[in-house]
Amino acid sequence: MALAGIRIIELAGLAPAPFCGMVLADFGASVIRVDRTKVAMSLDTLARGKRSVALNLKTPEGVAILKKLCVKSDVVLEPYRKGVMEKLGLGPETLLKDNPRLIYARLTGYGQSGPYATAAGHDINYLAMSGLLSRLGRHGEKPHAPLNLVADFAGGGLTCALGIVLALLERTRSGKGQVIDASMVEGAAYMGSFVWKSRAIGMWEGDRGQNMLDGGAPFYDTYRTADGKHVAVGAMEGQFYQQLLHGLGLDAADLPPQMSMGDWPELKRVFEGRFAAKTQAEWADVFDGTDACVTPVLSLDQVSAHPHNKERGSFVVGDDDESPRPAPVLSRTPADPCLSRDPAIGQHTCEVLQEYGYESQDIERFAAAGVVERSIPGAKL
Numbered sequence: 001m002a003l004a005g006i007r008i009i010e011l012a013g014l015a016p017a018p019f020c021g022m023v024l025a026d027f028g029a030s031v032i033r034v035d036r037t038k039v040a041m042s043l044d045t046l047a048r049g050k051r052s053v054a055l056n057l058k059t060p061e062g063v064a065i066l067k068k069l070c071v072k073s074d075v076v077l078e079p080y081r082k083g084v085m086e087k088l089g090l091g092p093e094t095l096l097k098d099n100p101r102l103i104y105a106r107l108t109g110y111g112q113s114g115p116y117a118t119a120a121g122h123d124i125n126y127l128a129m130s131g132l133l134s135r136l137g138r139h140g141e142k143p144h145a146p147l148n149l150v151a152d153f154a155g156g157g158l159t160c161a162l163g164i165v166l167a168l169l170e171r172t173r174s175g176k177g178q179v180i181d182a183s184m185v186e187g188a189a190y191m192g193s194f195v196w197k198s199r200a201i202g203m204w205e206g207d208r209g210q211n212m213l214d215g216g217a218p219f220y221d222t223y224r225t226a227d228g229k230h231v232a233v234g235a236m237e238g239q240f241y242q243q244l245l246h247g248l249g250l251d252a253a254d255l256p257p258q259m260s261m262g263d264w265p266e267l268k269r270v271f272e273g274r275f276a277a278k279t280q281a282e283w284a285d286v287f288d289g290t291d292a293c294v295t296p297v298l299s300l301d302q303v304s305a306h307p308h309n310k311e312r313g314s315f316v317v318g319d320d321d322e323s324p325r326p327a328p329v330l331s332r333t334p335a336d337p338c339l340s341r342d343p344a345i346g347q348h349t350c351e352v353l354q355e356y357g358y359e360s361q362d363i364e365r366f367a368a369a370g371v372v373e374r375s376i377p378g379a380k381l
């Protein structure tokens with residue numbers, strides 16, 4: 001796999017860093033998640049392919065162990081607010097002096113500078129600060145965050161993974177590591193560059209929810225079907241829009257022009273009436289195989305069984321759950337996600353410390369002193 005041989009130390013975080021670690025593990029990196037000790041259970045639902053070491057960083061021995069892990073690793077990924085690692089004696093200056101090839105990825109909400117740098121926050125806060133949240137939501141309603149997908153994952157974990165891969169590539173030329181300042185505010189905004197860049201062509205002149213791509217346009221929205229499910233319509237271009245009208249049994253001559261924005265509410269009502277007349281499956285029979293850009297809104301339980309997704313194997317079943325397969329698919333070195341049960345906290349403490357040069361008696365001593373914790377796979381912690 002593309003990242004085979006790359007060793008990553010992921011300090012246990014809430015969602016963005018775990019996703020970043022999972023992406024890198026899916027594509028072949030060895031990811032060691034450093035958990036706190038005395039923790040009942042891991043909140044990391046994105047632990048696929050990782051190993052877990054439970055380490056108390058509030059002890060000098062714990063700090064020394066993490067330093068040793070980082071000396072022999074390629075990447076350290078830390079999910080804490082600004083200054084926490086420095087307080088632990090594990091800041092970039094320290095770790096990069098011990099290992100100049102180390103890539104030190106800092107995944108935060110607000111970045112390593114600025115008045116908010118040490119403030120707590122979550123996806124919705126970062127999305128709000130990015131500007132994007134102001135554009136999300138139905139007309140006449142308050143801004144609405146799309147789950148925690150945009151800042152935590154798109155602008156956070158995935159953008160940080162890109163940064164790590166870029167730094168690894170650069171290191172093949174320079175031989176040097178560097179620090180990655182991954183701010184979720186900036187990652188989200190950057191991912192949303194289209195919104196800023198398309199203002200010049202008038203894409204966002206309406207209020208929230210009154211533009212072509214934010215629910216304002218009748219040809220780019222969802223519609224309820226007779227069985228209480230929904231379909232998604234994305235028929236923007238004229239030639240696709242004609243096929244949409246045809247499937248709905250409508251004649252363009254009887255309707256206002258597609259791009260007559262003032263008539264969009266009325267046009268939407270016409271479409272609502274038509275879509276309500278058939279079930280989601282019946283509309284699939286009408287539109288599958290056409291370019292009308294109409295698709296079923298699939299539930300998480302339906303999605304893997306849909307013929308298209310089933311044929312591609314877009315979802316995989318592991319010991320714990322069914323979930324999306326890694327993307328994108330590389331033709332020669334595709335990802336090969338680990339499908340076995342997620343690691344228990346400390347499950348690999350002994351294995352990893354021995355890999356990194358510690359003797360059994362050292363590990364025993366660390367465990368007796370509460371510096372590390374070990375667990376039995378599947379143990380109820």
Ligand SMILES: C[C@H](CCC[C@@H](C)[C@H]1CC[C@H]2[C@@H]3[C@H](O)C[C@@H]4C[C@H](O)CC[C@]4(C)[C@H]3C[C@H](O)[C@]12C)C(=O)SCCNC(=O)CCNC(=O)[C@H](O)C(C)(C)COP(=O)(O)OP(=O)(O)OC[C@H]1O[C@@H](n2cnc3c(N)ncnc32)[C@H](O)[C@@H]1OP(=O)(O)O
Nearest residue numbers: 014035036043056057079080081108109120121122123148
């Ligand atoms: C929307 C998402 C949030 C998704 C998370 C959810 C999946 C889960 C969040 C809450 C969970 C629910 C809850 O727990 C209740 C139930 C519990 C039950 O068991 C399960 C069901 C639950 C319903 C449960 C379900 C789910 O799991 C939850 C809903 C996000 O937006 S996540 C993005 C968050 N932001 C960032 O990541 C940006 C950067 N990070 C930060 O800003 C801060 O870390 C953060 C997130 C604000 C937290 O601040 P905090 O003060 O807690 O920590 P830090 O300031 O970063 O400092 C870390 C301290 O910890 C020490 N430390 C670290 N490692 C170790 C170690 N190995 N040993 C010892 N000590 C360690 C470190 O030294 C720091 O100590 P100090 O504070 O003394 O410096």
